[in-house]
Amino acid sequence: MVERAALSDKRYPIKGMNVWTPYGWKIMRFVDTYIRRELDATGHDEVCFPLLIPETEFKKEKDHIKGFDSEVYWVTHAGLNELDVRLVVRPTSETAMYPMFALWVRSHQDLPLKTYQIVNTFRYETKQTRPFIRVREIHFFESHTCHDSEEDAQRQIEEDLEILRRIMKELCLPYFLLRRTEWDKFPGAHYTVGIDTVMPNYRTLQLGSVHHYRTNFSVPYDITYEDENGEHKHVHQTTYGMSERLLGALISVHGDDDGLVLPPAVAPFQVVIVPILSKKNAEVVTAAAERLRDELTAGGIRVKLDDRDDRPGSKFYDWEIKGVPLRLELGGRDIENNVVTFARRDTSEKGTIGLESLVPGVRLILDTIMHDMEAKAWEFQNSSVRHIESADEIPKEDTAEQRVYSFGWCGCDECGHAFEDAHDIKILGTPYIPEEFEGKCIICGKPTKTKAYAARTM
RNA sequence: GGGCCUGUGGGCUAGCUUGGUAUACUUGUGGCUUUGGGAGCCAUUGACUCCGGUUCAAAUCCGGGCAGGCCCA
Numbered sequence: 233m234v235e236r237a238a239l240s241d242k243r244y245p246i247k248g249m250n251v252w253t254p255y256g257w258k259i260m261r262f263v264d265t266y267i268r269r270e271l272d273a274t275g276h277d278e279v280c281f282p283l284l285i286p287e288t289e290f291k292k293e294k295d296h297i298k299g300f301d302s303e304v305y306w307v308t309h310a311g312l313n314e315l316d317v318r319l320v321v322r323p324t325s326e327t328a329m330y331p332m333f334a335l336w337v338r339s340h341q342d343l344p345l346k347t348y349q350i351v352n353t354f355r356y357e358t359k360q361t362r363p364f365i366r367v368r369e370i371h372f373f374e375s376h377t378c379h380d381s382e383e384d385a386q387r388q389i390e391e392d393l394e395i396l397r398r399i400m401k402e403l404c405l406p407y408f409l410l411r412r413t414e415w416d417k418f419p420g421a422h423y424t425v426g427i428d429t430v431m432p433n434y435r436t437l438q439l440g441s442v443h444h445y446r447t448n449f450s451v452p453y454d455i456t457y458e459d460e461n462g463e464h465k466h467v468h469q470t471t472y473g474m475s476e477r478l479l480g481a482l483i484s485v486h487g488d489d490d491g492l493v494l495p496p497a498v499a500p501f502q503v504v505i506v507p508i509l510s511k512k513n514a515e516v517v518t519a520a521a522e523r524l525r526d527e528l529t530a531g532g533i534r535v536k537l538d539d540r541d542d543r544p545g546s547k548f549y550d551w552e553i554k555g556v557p558l559r560l561e562l563g564g565r566d567i568e569n570n571v572v573t574f575a576r577r578d579t580s581e582k583g584t585i586g587l588e589s590l591v592p593g594v595r596l597i598l599d600t601i602m603h604d605m606e607a608k609a610w611e612f613q614n615s616s617v618r619h620i621e622s623a624d625e626i627p628k629e630d631t632a633e634q635r636v637y638s639f640g641w642c643g644c645d646e647c648g649h650a651f652e653d654a655h656d657i658k659i660l661g662t663p664y665i666p667e668e669f670e671g672k673c674i675i676c677g678k679p680t681k682t683k684a685y686a687a688r689t690m
Numbered sequence: 691g692g693g694c695c696u697g698u699g700g701g702c703u704a705g706c707u708u709g710g711u712a713u714a715c716u717u718g719u720g721g722c723u724u725u726g727g728g729a730g731c732c733a734u735u736g737a738c739u740c741c742g743g744u745u746c747a748a749a750u751c752c753g754g755g756c757a758g759g760c761c762c763a
Contacts, residue, residue, distance in 0.1 A: 235701090243700095245739095245757055358691095360759080508726050545727030563726055573726085 233483060234363045237492050237554050248361035248368030255554065256479070258500035260371065263478050264350055266402050266497070267373050270395045276346040276375055281328045283351075284319040290327045292452040299419025300324070303356045321354045326420070326471070329376050330453035337467060340380050340459050344388065345467075348375035364480030365437065365690055372440075372475035378455060378467040385444055385468035389425070392442045392472040393664075396427065399474075402497040404605040405429055405481055406613035407439065408636075410661030410685055413648055418471075422446040425664045427474065428687075430616045431484045434634045436660060436687040439481055440474030485609050486578075492555025493578050495605055496598040501536040503528060503594060504556045506547050508563030521562050524572065524590065531591035533598075552577065557601050558594065560585075578605055617685070623674055626655045630688060641684035642673035651675050651686070660685045 234240055239256030252260065268278065284307060291297050305321040308314060322328055329347070337345055350373045357368050375392070379385040393409065400407055408428045417424035421443040428436045450456070450466040458464055486493040496502050505528075507521040518539065525537040536556070538547050544561070551559060561573040571584040574594075578601050585593035618635040620626070627633050641647065641662070648659055651674065662684050669683040 242758095247758075506726095510725065514725095541725090543725050543727085543729065545725090545729090547727090549728050561726070565726075 233487060233491055233553070239479075239483070240363050242363055246368070248357050248366070250363050250367065252371075255500060259482070259494065259498050260476060260479055262498035262500070263399075263403065264373070266399050267350065267474070270398055271348050271373075271375060274346075274391055274395060276348045276377075279347045279349050280351065281322075281325055281332075281349060283322055285322055285328045287318045287320060289331050290320045292327065293420050293449055296326065296420035296449075300355075303358075305354050305356055322351075323355045324353055324473075325349070325351075325374055325376070326449060330449055330455060333376075333378060333467075334453055334455045337378055337455055337457050340457050343378055343380045343457060343467065344384060345378040346375070346388075347377070348373055364476050364483070367476070370475050372473055374471060374473040377470045378450070379469070380457065380459065380465070380467065382446060382468050385446070385470050388470045389442055389444060389472075392470070393425075395472075396440075396442075396474075401606065402495065403478060403482060404495040404497075404602060404609055405439075405478070405485060406606075406610040408436075408613075408660065408685065409664040411664050412441075412661045413659050414645065415648070416659075416661070418443045420445065420448050422448060426661055428660055429481050429485060430613045430636060430687075431481075431690060432612075433630075434616055434636060434687070435630075435690045436636060437477060437481055437484075437690045439477050440472070442472045443470060445469040445471065485612075486605060487555070490549075491553030493605070494555035494557060496557045496602050499534065499555065499557050501534050501551075501554075501556050502598055503533055503535045503558045503560055504547075504551045505535065505537045505560045505562060506544050506551075507537070507539065508544055508561055508566075510564065513564045513567075517562060517564060517567065520567055524560065524562060524587075527590055528594060531595075533591070533594060548575075558597055560594075576601060578608075620674070621671075623651060623655055626657060628656075634688060636685060636687040638683055638685050639674040640669065640671035640680045641682050642676055642678045642680045643682050644676075647673055647675035648684075655686075656688070657686045658689050660687060660689075 234242075237255065238253050239259070241251040241253050244251050272278070300323045304323050307319040307321065320327075333345065337343065353370045353372060355368060355370065357366055359366060361367055377385070377388050379388060396407070406429060410426050410428065412424040412426050418441065423444050425442040426438055427440045427442070428438050431437055446468055447466040449469055455467045456464045457467060482494070482498070483492060486495065505521050505524055507517050509517050521537055521539070525535050528535040538551070540547065548559065555577060557577050559575045559577070561575070566572050566584070569584070570587050572587060572590070573582065573584050574597065575582045576597065616636050617638055618625075619638045621639070623639075626637060637657075641659070651657070652659055662682055667683055670679075670681055672678065673680050
């Protein structure tokens with residue numbers, strides 16, 4: 233699908249580094265547009281930091297290094313010289329930004345500092361790579377904030393989740409918010425909230441995460457401010473990020489056997505017009521199709537008039553693979569009846585729209601498509617979870633019966649590791665938004681009020 | 691980290707065992723014809739992953755590099 237819809241070209245001769253081709257990049261840009269819109273609207277300022285980080289800065293936070301040093305790229309030479317201080321190609325930008333934050337933040341009046349950037353980042357992935365889902369050059373956004381207190385940092389996380397809700401609504405994507413286990417949190421974080429979605433094979437895909445750092449980075453990077461009383465204090469920090477995996481999720485969650493199904497909000501073309509010509513009426517129909525296009529464009533709808541010299545059926549298949557939400561067919565019969573025929577990509581429902589109410593008619597259908605796609609995706613995710621009382625209910629292999637599992641967990645590391653190892657599954661975490669629960673730990677049997685989620689992951 | 695496999699026009703592929711002429715389909719281009727679910731006909735462009743070795747001769751055999759895929763940890 234990635235190839236046939238021309239989303240990316242993976243023939244570039246570096247493993248895990250693919251070329252964004254125009255159609256795929258257009259979709260990604262729409263995703264980025266929503267991210268930018270939401271972050272700007274909540275008082276974040278966009279910045280752009282250098283790609284390279286001196287080894288000396290990179291090594292300041294110990295856990296962070298341990299988490300990343302097996303997967304960073306190094307610049308060791310420049311021209312003909314070997315560098316005295318090697319440079320890290322950013323795997324994420326904490327260690328690039330925080331030395332600068334230390335210079336920028338001086339007073340409590342500088343806080344909160346809320347920044348973000350949309351850039352590419354590099355991780356030396358050794359597993360099998362696949363477009364959008366596991367790549368070595370990752371297109372993502374990362375927001376980094378500094379606060380005068382843990383409480384204010386916590387408020388930032390609530391705001392991040394609100395931003396997430398709005399973005400995911402545009403993408404019609406469901407998600408879990410799970411507080412990651414201690415052994416799986418981001419290197420250097422106080423805690424991590426993972427954002428996961430379920431793929432059609434019931435494996436989960438992490439789309440992004442939100443981290444609370446407390447002062448774990450501000451201490452080694454010496455990011456301090458002077459409060460009202462003249463005291464110097466370390467800032468509390470958070471980060472939030474999501475990647476091109478959002479596009480991977482869009483493809484997998486919404487797509488069907490005929491190709492992509494794009495949510496109207498991110499479709500490069502929301503409507504495609506296919507004129508149905510015959511020898512006699514070619515000129516009339518072409519002119520009418522052009523008027524249709526102009527009217528929709530004037531109405532603020534992204535529309536493509538497919539005037540290629542090809543048969544209509546072939547064009548239909550083409551735009552179905554590309555996931556265009558709504559197809560309009562205009563032929564002699566439609567013109568006589570003063571209507572245009574439509575076909576929905578998500579349900580393949582067909583009907584007609586009166587030409588006198590073209591723009592509102594198309595808008596209504598696009599809105600309906602969006603709501604239906606969102607509802608259908610959430611329904612799938614909700615139905616994918618199975619609550620289990622015994623770990624024996626988890627299939628040993630990756631079978632069609634596999635699901636996402638919820639179960640009681642006492643919360644200790646030993647039980648957690650034992651469960652993961654015995655069943656070849658990953659504990660995604662505990663609900664970030666608390667869920668009422670009373671039961672027994674699935675491993676040790678102790679009574680617990682903690683529910684955990686686990687799944688096999690992509 | 692360990693093991694196995696593969697590289698032939700833009701895509702997919704035959705040929706490799708047994709060395710000699712590179713095959714089909716598709717796509718692209720031009721033309722004719724056609725247009726309410728992947729039409730047809732004619733013409734045409736276009737390839738042996740790279741370096742080295744063996745040989746009169748290498749897509750084919752040997753060595754190495756690069757790239758990709760799969761399995762296990």
